Amino acid sequence: MLVATAGEALFDLIEEPDGRLRPCAGGAVYNLTRALGLQGVGTLYLNPLSGDLLGRQLTQGLQAAQVTLAAPAPVREPSALALAALDAQGKASYSFYRDGVADRAVTAEALNAACSAHPGLQVVATGCLALVAQDAAVYQPWLAAQRAAGRMVVVDANLRLSAVDDAPAYRANVMAALQQAHLIKVSDDDLEALGTPGANALERAHHLLQHTPAQWLALTLGPDGAWLLQRDGLAEHAREAAPLAVVDTVGAGDCFLAGLITALLAGPERGQQALALRPGGLTAPLDAARLRSTLQHALASASHCVERAGCTPPSYDEVRARWAVRG
Numbered sequence: 001m002l003v004a005t006a007g008e009a010l011f012d013l014i015e016e017p018d019g020r021l022r023p024c025a026g027g028a029v030y031n032l033t034r035a036l037g038l039q040g041v042g043t044l045y046l047n048p049l050s051g052d053l054l055g056r057q058l059t060q061g062l063q064a065a066q067v068t069l070a071a072p073a074p075v076r077e078p079s080a081l082a083l084a085a086l087d088a089q090g091k092a093s094y095s096f097y098r099d100g101v102a103d104r105a106v107t108a109e110a111l112n113a114a115c116s117a118h119p120g121l122q123v124v125a126t127g128c129l130a131l132v133a134q135d136a137a138v139y140q141p142w143l144a145a146q147r148a149a150g151r152m153v154v155v156d157a158n159l160r161l162s163a164v165d166d167a168p169a170y171r172a173n174v175m176a177a178l179q180q181a182h183l184i185k186v187s188d189d190d191l192e193a194l195g196t197p198g199a200n201a202l203e204r205a206h207h208l209l210q211h212t213p214a215q216w217l218a219l220t221l222g223p224d225g226a227w228l229l230q231r232d233g234l235a236e237h238a239r240e241a242a243p244l245a246v247v248d249t250v251g252a253g254d255c256f257l258a259g260l261i262t263a264l265l266a267g268p269e270r271g272q273q274a275l276a277l278r279p280g281g282l283t284a285p286l287d288a289a290r291l292r293s294t295l296q297h298a299l300a301s302a303s304h305c306v307e308r309a310g311c312t313p314p315s316y317d318e319v320r321a322r323w324a325v326r327g
Contacts, residue, residue, distance in 0.1 A: 001068060002265060003123040004115050005033040006046040006139065007130035009103045010080035010096075011054045023054075025061045026082065027103070028128035028158050031251040035258030035301070035313035037065030041265065044121070046070045046114050050102035054079035065313075070114035077102040096163040098129065108141040115146060122282055123261060127156030127185070131177050133169035140173070143180040152264075152282045155181040156257055159193040171195065178212045182283045183264070185218045185257050205229060215283050218260055218298065220253055226302075228260075228295040232285050236292045238299045252302045255313050259301030262316070263294040 007029025013021040029047075036043040045067050049055045051074030058079065062069065080101035082094045098104065115121055124146045130139050147153045155177050164170045171194055178184055186194075186208065188201035198204035205219040209229050219227040225239025264282070286294065300322045304314035314322070 001044040001118045001121055002042045003036055003125060003261060004044040004046055004070070004118065004121050005029050005036070005125045006106075006111055006142065007103070007126045007128060008080060008098070009033075009045075009047060009049060009058050010082050010098070010101070011058075012082050012084045012094075014084045015086060021083070025054075025058050026251065027080070028156060028254050029126060029130060030058065030062075031254035031313070032125060032127075032156070032258055033067055034061055034065045035251075035255045036261060037062070037067040038313045039258055039262045039301070039316040039319065041258075041262055043067045044070055044114070044118060046111050047103040047106050048073075048075045048077075050074060050077055050079040052078055054081075055102055070117075071106075071110075075102050075105050077105050080104075094160055094162055096129070096160065098163070104135065104138075106138060108138050108145075111138070111142040112145050115142075115149075115151075121151055122265065123152045123154060125154035125156070125257075125261065126177070127154075128158035129160060129163055131155075131157070131159075131170070131174045132164055133166060133173040136173050136176070140176060140180075143177060147180050147182075152182045153180050154183045154185070154257070154261060156185040156253070157190040157194065158185070158187070158253065159190050161193055178208070178214070181212060181214045183216045183218070183260070184208070184212060184214045185220070185253070185260070187220045187253060188222070191219075202227060215285065216264075218257070218295075220256060220302070226256065226295060226299055228291055228298075230285055230291060234286070234288055234291055236288070236295050238292070238295045240299070240303055244303055251313070255304065256298045256302035258313065259298035259319060260294060262301075263297040 008027035009030035010027040012024045012026035033045045048071040049059050081097040085093050191204040196204040196208050198207050209217040215231050217229045227237050229235045300319045
């Protein structure tokens with residue numbers, strides 16, 4: 001195992017034009033986990049899953065992506081749900097049902113024990129609903145312990161203010177998690193939700209990077225592409241040359257982050273060879289060419305997703321083929 005992920009796994013009920021609800025396995029961390037597995041990254045999912053019908057389907061989705069479950073025995077708690085409404089551009093807004101659910105039946109001790117059982121782990125990743133203030137006692141000690149153990153920590157801010165009653169506490173807990181991160185992912189919407197100072201999204205992103213110890217910050221801008229900022233001042237921007245035929249944006253950011261982690265681990269030129277650490281360590285700075293290729297791999301991963309309904313993570317070969325066409 002190279003990457004361990006911790007956080008929500010749920011079912012999105014996506015509103016169709018005729019008002020019907022289409023069920024899709026999802027949750028930001030679940031989507032990220034599947035996307036990593038499908039790109040050939042050895043991935044360990046740390047949270048328990050329910051034994052109910054939806055939980056069994058969530059389990060099957062991870063197993064099909066070759067993801068290993070740290071807690072393979074199902075739990076009695078039900079699976080979480082999210083209602084997703086799409087606007088005219090296919091952008092989703094969510095309402096959540098997560099009290100007493102399976103993926104939250106976990107402790108910091110259990111997360112750390114599972115990671116200790118896999119000494120080859122190089123990266124841990126979390127974000128989104130795992131960062132609600134009510135779960136701070138689970139994820140904050142785990143992140144601190146994993147950083148102290150020398151693993152690369154990845155945090156996707158991915159704020160969902162509709163999931164909480166106390167927005168200031170949520171923001172504070174997200175910021176605390178970002179202080180443990182080597183790699184941060186945010187969207188322009190996240191930066192606004194955090195109240196980060198700056199005249200525009202890029203200025204806000206630079207401000208956030210400067211106020212955390214992170215080596216990298218990835219900023220996604222929807223149709224305007226994405227930036228990848230490095231602590232030493234290097235920065236790269238990428239966007240699609242032509243508009244995409246967007247079906248919806250469900251899971252796009254998660255596929256983007258999976259592509260980013262994959263490329264950081266071994267580079268998009270790895271072919272079918274095993275992933276391996278770069279010389280100088282996993283969190284060492286990149287040169288400009290490598291920073292650019294890493295971002296392009298991430299963008300191609302997201303672009304594949306938005307052209308299909310729901311979160312449909314691409315395989316590594318699909319990402320490479322798309323990137324080759326883009327030139």
